[in-house]
Amino acid sequence: MADPFEVRMRFTTLLSHLSASHTSLQKAAVFALKNREMEEDLHSCILEQLERTSMNTRANIMFFIEHLCDLANREGAVEFVRRMQRDVFRVVEAVVPVDGTGAANVRVVRKVLQALQAKTLLLPETVSELEAVLRSRDIAPSHPFIADDATPDGTAAAGAGANARNGGGRLDKTQVMQRIEEDRERHKRLRENIWTVDGDEEKEMEMMWDECSELGEDDYLGGVEERDDRENGIKFG
Amino acid sequence: MAPAATPTSASEDRVGPHPSYIEVAKPYILQSRIVKCLSDIHMSDTREDAVRLQGVQWIDLTRRALNLPVRTFDTAVVYYHKFRLLHADTEYNWADAAAAALFTACKIEDTLKKSKEILCANWNLKVGVGESLSSDDPRFENHAKLIIGLERLMLEGASFDFRSRHPQKLMVKLAKALGFDTHNAARTAWNLSIDMYRTFAPLKQTTTTTAIACIELAARLHTMAAHKFIDTGIMSYGKWSTGRAEVMETLLDLLDLYIHHRASTTVGPLYSLETFLNIRITLNQEASAAKIPRFTLYASDSGAGSQGTSNGAKARNGIDPTSPLTPATPGTVSPGTVQAPTSAIGIRGQNGTVRFMLDAARARDERSEVDKYHKNEEEEYEVEVPNEPEKRRVR
Numbered sequence: 001m002a003d004p005f006e007v008r009m010r011f012t013t014l015l016s017h018l019s020a021s022h023t024s025l026q027k028a029a030v031f032a033l034k035n036r037e038m039e040e041d042l043h044s045c046i047l048e049q050l051e052r053t054s055m056n057t058r059a060n061i062m063f064f065i066e067h068l069c070d071l072a073n074r075e076g077a078v079e080f081v082r083r084m085q086r087d088v089f090r091v092v093e094a095v096v097p098v099d100g101t102g103a104a105n106v107r108v109v110r111k112v113l114q115a116l117q118a119k120t121l122l123l124p125e126t127v128s129e130l131e132a133v134l135r136s137r138d139i140a141p142s143h144p145f146i147a148d149d150a151t152p153d154g155t156a157a158a159g160a161g162a163n164a165r166n167g168g169g170r171l172d173k174t175q176v177m178q179r180i181e182e183d184r185e186r187h188k189r190l191r192e193n194i195w196t197v198d199g200d201e202e203k204e205m206e207m208m209w210d211e212c213s214e215l216g217e218d219d220y221l222g223g224v225e226e227r228d229d230r231e232n233g234i235k236f237g
Numbered sequence: 238m239a240p241a242a243t244p245t246s247a248s249e250d251r252v253g254p255h256p257s258y259i260e261v262a263k264p265y266i267l268q269s270r271i272v273k274c275l276s277d278i279h280m281s282d283t284r285e286d287a288v289r290l291q292g293v294q295w296i297d298l299t300r301r302a303l304n305l306p307v308r309t310f311d312t313a314v315v316y317y318h319k320f321r322l323l324h325a326d327t328e329y330n331w332a333d334a335a336a337a338a339l340f341t342a343c344k345i346e347d348t349l350k351k352s353k354e355i356l357c358a359n360w361n362l363k364v365g366v367g368e369s370l371s372s373d374d375p376r377f378e379n380h381a382k383l384i385i386g387l388e389r390l391m392l393e394g395a396s397f398d399f400r401s402r403h404p405q406k407l408m409v410k411l412a413k414a415l416g417f418d419t420h421n422a423a424r425t426a427w428n429l430s431i432d433m434y435r436t437f438a439p440l441k442q443t444t445t446t447t448a449i450a451c452i453e454l455a456a457r458l459h460t461m462a463a464h465k466f467i468d469t470g471i472m473s474y475g476k477w478s479t480g481r482a483e484v485m486e487t488l489l490d491l492l493d494l495y496i497h498h499r500a501s502t503t504v505g506p507l508y509s510l511e512t513f514l515n516i517r518i519t520l521n522q523e524a525s526a527a528k529i530p531r532f533t534l535y536a537s538d539s540g541a542g543s544q545g546t547s548n549g550a551k552a553r554n555g556i557d558p559t560s561p562l563t564p565a566t567p568g569t570v571s572p573g574t575v576q577a578p579t580s581a582i583g584i585r586g587q588n589g590t591v592r593f594m595l596d597a598a599r600a601r602d603e604r605s606e607v608d609k610y611h612k613n614e615e616e617e618y619e620v621e622v623p624n625e626p627e628k629r630r631v632r
Contacts, residue, residue, distance in 0.1 A: 220477070234267070237536075
């Protein structure tokens with residue numbers, strides 16, 4: 001049995017070092033599952049890190065939570081899911097705080113909430129309540145680049161995006177760049193969804209069934225071409 | 238008598254650059270060639286069956302764990318088969334070949350996966366969640382490099398021909414048009430098309446042949462009236478540029494699989510052995526009545542028996558540049574070393590360039606043109622020379 005203190009330490013390290021890479025999320029999730037008898041402690045670690053780390057890391061933790069809930073659900077470790085369901089408001093509060101500093105994370109939270117709802121890990125009512133909260137935290141309507149009227153205090157100049165979002169405090173440039181990189185990484189992975197199919201065979205065949213077109217000229221022509229190729233191979237092989 | 242000119246050895250005194258070896262892509266490899274390849278690398282039937290079934294299963298389970306579509310599976314298995322026809326199985330580990338085939342197929346079918354991810358997915362399948370690793374675990378480091386090294390041999394083995402065939406889509410269209418039930422006959426046909434990759438049928442046949450064969454076998458297994466699916470209506474063979482012989486060959490290949498290796502397939506366990514035997518008997522009767530040959534033969538095979546000892550095989554006693562089968566050096570790899578297998582292509586590559594072509598006709602034309610310059614043509618002809626008067630010995 002691992003030392004609880006060490007487990008907490010290692011988990012905290014994993015969380016604070018989360019990145020956009022799927023591997024880092026997977027590692028942390030598997031670690032949590034391995035130590036599921038300490039799920040209460042681990043859950044408090046998550047909340048702790050959410051309230052202590054940078055906005056970027058909080059976004060990564062949000063994605064991690066989605067991953068963790070999914071894995072926990074599949075492996076029957078429902079305790080993780082239950083705690084998340086209970087504390088979801090606090091989580092959203094940390095990732096998209098009232099002061100507008102987490103405005104860059106609004107999309108992230110929305111996406112994760114919808115994913116969790118789709119997997120029936122969150123109730124639709126909960127999600128719509130949270131959506132309302134998100135809308136109030138989203139500064140997009142008042143952003144100088146997006147809104148029609150420019151703000152009078154002329155903060156539309158250098159670093160406007162960062163300044164307007166922070167409403168005061170400056171976002172570290174390295175953090176901004178890091179966030180851009182991580183978003184790029186996540187978009188790349190999203191493109192995988194074009195071709196990924198559920199491991200369960202049923203889905204792929206059904207998808208093909210629904211999406212395939214009628215038999216047509218192309219199909220017949222393809223047959224003719226292949227036959228000709230094959231016959232050439234037979235003649236000269 | 239005029240002295241005869243002694244022929245010079247043509248190959249050694251070559252003037253000019255090496256004409257290079259041309260490796261022509263073979264999108265279709267027929268049964269006789271497959272048998273010959275396997276016997277050339279001394280692969281016994283039982284061993285080959287085992288390696289084939291285990292490898293295809295490896296690929297299938299791993300690709301599902303990675304959420305890869307069936308087209309990647311199709312391509313990977315074809316590469317796996319083609320690789321095994323060229324390399325003696327003492328030179329490599331079949332699981333490595335399966336992983337490399339899947340890795341290569343991922344690139345070709347645009348469903349990219351890192352070699353580490355493939356190895357990790359397979360690992361995680363075998364161990365529980367407690368032991369599961371992430372793909373950047375150092376455990377996979379060296380193994381992943383080996384797989385990447387094998388990728389080159391995979392591509393050479395397929396002669397860099399990236400055209401691949403995927404029968405599933407056509408089969409689904411046919412099933413839909415025929416009104417198959419998605420939960421019954423259509424599902425069976427789909428699973429048959431996956432099982433079919435455990436045989437050599439995908440290397441031998443066109444897309445239409447394989448799709449049609451799967452539909453017909455599904456219909457038979459679901460005790461539907463078979464005659465409705467043989468060369469009639471939507472399934473008319475003329476429309477699909479195929480013939481009863483090819484479809485029959487595929488059906489029998491599938492039935493052989495189910496009769497001898499029922500437990501290693503997806504559809505096999507769902508039906509009794511007797512069911513498959515009965516279908517085979519029916520088809521055998523049809524084949525012998527209509528004198529349908531068991532396997533399609535090459536033009537050079539005709540007149541030979543169906544065993545491997547045919548004229549077509551023996552005639553090649555010279556160096557055949559278009560089909561390298563035995564490596565020039567013996568494959569003595571010590572068990573401890575992790576070494577990529579040598580291939581005949583690689584051996585020839587040391588002596589001259591190996592070029593890969595898709596168009597067989599072009600290769601033939603080039604060869605006949607180039608040969609004019611490289612073959613020394615010897616002509617013998619007699620020349621009359623006046624006799625010199627012999628000196629007489631003076632007694």
